[in-house]
Amino acid sequence: MHAFPATSPAAALAAVFAIAGPLAAPAAQAQAATAQPLAYGIPAGPLDAALTAFARTSGVLLAYQPDLVRGLASPGVQGRLAPTQALATLLAGTGLQAAVAENGTWTLRRAAEPAAAARPAAASGAAGAALPEVRVTAQAERDGRTEGTQSYTAAGPSGAATGLALTLRETPQSVSVMTRQRMEDFRLETLADVMVQTPGVTVTRQADMTTFQVRGSSVNLKVDGNRLLSSGWGWNSHIMYSLDDLAEIDRVEVLKGSSGLVNGDGDYGGTVNLIRKRPTREFQASAKASVGSWSAYRADADISGPLNAAGTLRGRLVAAHKDADSFRDRQHNRNSTVYGTLEADLTPDTVLGVGLTYKERALRSATGTTPIQAFSGDGVAVPRMPRGFNIGAPWAGYDQEALGLFARLEHRFASGWTAKLQLARDTVETPDMRIGYLRYALPGQVQYNRYTDIDDRNDSISLDVQGPVQLFGRTHDLLLGAGSARSRTTLLRGSTLVSTLAAAGVDYASGGAGIAKPDWNRLAYSNDLFSRKNRYVYAAGRFNLADPVKLIAGVRVTDYDQDDVTDTGWYNYQLRERGVVTPYGGLVVDVAPNISVYASYASIFQPQSNKDAAERTLPPEEGQTYEIGAKGEFFDKRLNVALSHFWMRTDNTAEEVGLNDNGDSIYRAVQGAMRHGYELELSGELMRGWQAQGSFVMNTSNLDSASTTPEHQFKLGSSYRFAGGALQGLTVGGGLRWQSAISTSRGTATLRQDAYWLFDLMARYQVDRHLSFAVNVDNAFDKKYFSGVTNFTSQGLFYTWGMPRSVNVSARYDF
The missing domain is CATH 3.55.50.30 (Phage tail protein beta-alpha-beta fold)
Incomplete structure (x- = not known):
């Protein structure tokens, strides 16, 4: 048996992981299986x-x-x-x-x-x-x-829509994939960065809060297919997930529309699934450093490969760190990520994978979820402030630690069946989040908030078994699964302190720089608990009705529990749903060797805690998505093209109609809320060396609140790599982003952002097979635009500035 020398890359990687001794079958056994x-x-x-x-x-x-x-x-x-x-x-x-x-x-x-x-x-x-x-x-x-x-x-399979291992063309629903190359070329470092470029996704900023919408509705979040049920995805998203570094992520899959078959409950807009990198069978390593606008410094390293001579034990270690200021005055963030994973071939047919992700993140001069005021609650216009204007105090912000643990056991049976058991735990701890900001408000105010001991936990376990079955002389695919997910969030929520600008000794036009720390002992704290539980069984099959015709059908049965207990009456409620059935159906017909047409129906339900004016919890929201379309694979499957038309109907959709005396939102349940639209997307290689991903999306809605989401959207990212001549080694590319107008109104006051274009540029030069240099320019023409408009009803209309032009230069070395 060949042994790696002590100075080899594999030995170095083994030392990093501190692993000694083979844990799997010898190479001869693996070779015998291959034969x-x-x-x-x-x-x-x-x-x-x-x-x-x-x-x-x-x-x-x-x-x-x-x-x-x-x-x-x-x-x-x-x-x-x-x-x-x-x-x-x-x-x-x-x-x-x-x-x-x-x-x-x-x-x-x-x-x-x-x-x-x-x-x-x-x-x-x-x-x-x-x-x-x-x-x-x-x-x-x-x-x-x-x-x-x-x-x-x-090029490979995805279970995003059905759990079955289907290619994009075989899936009877819209799915967009942001690949590792796409993320590398356009310097998409966080989840928010990726979503900004993803076809069909609208990214809305509300001060420090970032939310994602697909087809006019919120999305669900997964990591490696494991559901994150945390209540932090909405109001708390400014401190969880959306700004995390994605150094450890291989790709991001975005399913459009209802996803009850794979999620049970959740938002009907779509599902975002982050899929981690896995250890490689060959040694590879890289290091990268970059510097950019607003004193942004980032470095990352990635090393992967076999840890024993047979290659049956493999490991990977990824680390990244970033320090950066912001285009907003005084704001600074820090982000660190360490990811480690091991995979062992216990037998030629059994693979065990384990790993962890540790993240640290900090933000200073935070403004929370309150943007810049454009109109008062009485409709009085407030002078526009510059893009760097920051209403947050210098001391406002938080420090955060997150830990993700996971294990995966996969087995391939001789009959072609496979089984996968997954366990995961994700925790996010934010010991102290302090917020201080000013508001024009007529008269002006300074508001202080504090949240302490914030502890978010997500636990999940799932078992999926799938494989071929013979029926009526044809081979079909069947999937059976079961699992459970649980989320628990606890925190101490401080009461709100309010002061006039004069009493605080600050001037609105100067921003929050002069806001002094308050006496936090004056706050009273509410002990809050938010809990979600989801237990399910499901089955799905792809039935080969004829050579060109495939029927995909499935059903999921879900038990759901929600317990929210606080020291205030407004947030106390318990929700129970038992045996909720969410069916799925799709038909795919191959009309040519590389073109298919499809139709599908998907459903989902969403228990909700929104309340009406009488403090009654609204009934669960129900959503159905109907979709027809065509998909094609071209150039030996290197290019995917899809065209879809969708209808979405929801009942009991919560729409905000005002605020109660405590300042909390009041909602009404809207029946028969309709959305419909179409999407055109292409992704892949247009010709040798020319990669592109682009989309045009239209979606309309009869909800009044839909005006804050663009009805039309166009995105394109493309790059070309020169293969020879004087420009060999050079890759150049660019991105275009356009969206139609958005607006929000109160009385006679209207806050509007007209349609606008944004342009991004990139270039990379491969000096040799090891070293490369790159430059990225985002918003190259420095367009001024609102990245979100917000209606706080009685408080007025607010806006959040989009990011100005930024430049980043990086160097990468591949070992």
């Missing part, structure tokens, strides 16, 4: 497509340069063969041979080349030459990973 015969039915055709089908069937990690196979044809392969025999048959007459590197990767070389060419393509190349494109086929096809694919689209 087992499998059934192949790959027709003659383009060699690239044949290799993709081979990698998907065999599970072999196959890496090659696209130029090597471009224009070649394969005779195909039929029958039950060992993978080595099947690949040799596919390559017959092409002039190519397969070779297996020491790390287990299968590579291709020309028959006349020496055996040394079997080294992984990423490790070859002369010094000073640009890193050649390498297409890693099997891994992306098998589990959907996007890193290393250099693509703006997802």
Whole structure:
């Protein structure tokens, strides 16, 4: 058995994780499993497509340069063969041979080349030459990973809509995927950054709070498919999730519309699923440093690979840190992330993965959720303030720690069935959040708030089993699952202190710089508890009605509990839902070898704690989404195109109608709220070296509050990599973002943001296969715009400025 020398990268990585000794089967056992015969039915055709089908069937990690196979044809392969025999048959007459590197990767070389060419393509190349494109086929096809694919689209399966492992084209619902390459090219470092660029997603800012909407409604949040039920996604989102660094994330999947089959309860706008990076079977490492506008400094490192000679134990370590001021006066944030994960092949068919994510984040001169005032509650206009205007006190803010723990056990049965057991715990602790800000208000005021001992916890466990079944002479796919998720938030909520500007000794036009700390002993504290529980079973199947026709059907049964207990009467309630059924149905018809049309129905329910003027809790909100569309895969599945038309009906939708004497919102239940619209999206490779992701979205609603969400939206991000000549090694790109007007009104006062364009630019130069430099310019023409408009009813109308032009320069080294 080959042993890594003490100075090898694998040994260094093993030292980082402090792991000693193999925990899995030896290499000989894995090789024996690889040699087992499998059934192949790959027709003659383009060699690239044949290799993709081979990698998907065999599970072999196959890496090659696209130029090597471009224009070649394969005779195909039929029958039950060992993978080595099947690949040799596919390559017959092409002039190519397969070779297996020491790390287990299968590579291709020309028959006349020496055996040394079997080294992984990423490790070859002369010094000073640009890193050649390498297409890693099997891994992306098998589990959907996007890193290393250099693509703006997802080639592999996703369970975002149904839990079944379906490609984007096979899924009868709109799904957008933000890949690792897309995030790297456009410097999308936080979840909010990613959502700003994601097709069909509206990002609204309300001072320090960031919320996401799809099709005019809020979204649900998941990490690796594990639901986060925390009540912090709404009012508390300015201190949770949306501003977290995504250094450990491989891709972000966004499902559009209702998601009751995979979520049970939740918002019907969509679901955002963050999928973590996994350890790689080959050694890889990188380090990156950047500097940008407003004294922004960031560094990250990522190291991954095998930890034993057989490669049956793998690890990954990711770390990132950022310190930055803001375009808002005096505001500063700090963000640190450490992510570590291990995977072990307990047997050739069983993989155990464990890991943790630790995050620290701090914000200073915070304003909470109160933006800048545009009109008073009486409709009196307030002079517009500059973009840097900050109503927050210098001492206002918080420090936060978050810890995510997870474990995943996957097993592949001989019959083709697979089982996956997942456990996760996510905690976010914010010991002390202090807020002090001023308000014009006529007369002016200074308001102080304090929240202490904020503890958010999410626990989940899930078991999914899926595989093929034979029925009526055809093969179908079936999924069975069960699980439970629980969220618990506790905090001490301080009473509100209010002072006049004169008493506080500050002037409104000067911002919050002069706000002194109050006597916090004057506050009374409410002991708040928010608890959510979700238990479920579900089943889904893809039924092969005919070669071009697939029926996808499923149902979920959910038990839901909500307990909210506070020292005030307004927030005390208990909600119980038992045996709630959320069905799902979809039909996909292949009308051409690479084009499908589809129709789907999805449902969801949402228990809600909103109350009417009589303090009665509104009944659960119910939502249904109907969608029809067409999807296509082009250029050997390197480009995905989708067109969809949707209708959404909701009952018992809460709409704010005023405030009570305590300043809390009063809602009414709206029946038959309707939204409808269409989406056009493309993602992937338009031609060699040219990647793009773009969309045009229209959605309308009969809700009065819909005016704060744009009805039309256009987004495009694109990059081109020069493959030769004087510009070899250079990648250039740009982004366009446009949205239609938004507004909010009170009486005769209207606060409006007209339609606007934003332009982003990027460039990267690959000096050699190790070193690259990049520059990113966001809002290149320095457009002034409101990123959110807010109606606080009796308090008036408010606005939040969008970010001005920013420039960032970075350097990356790949080992």
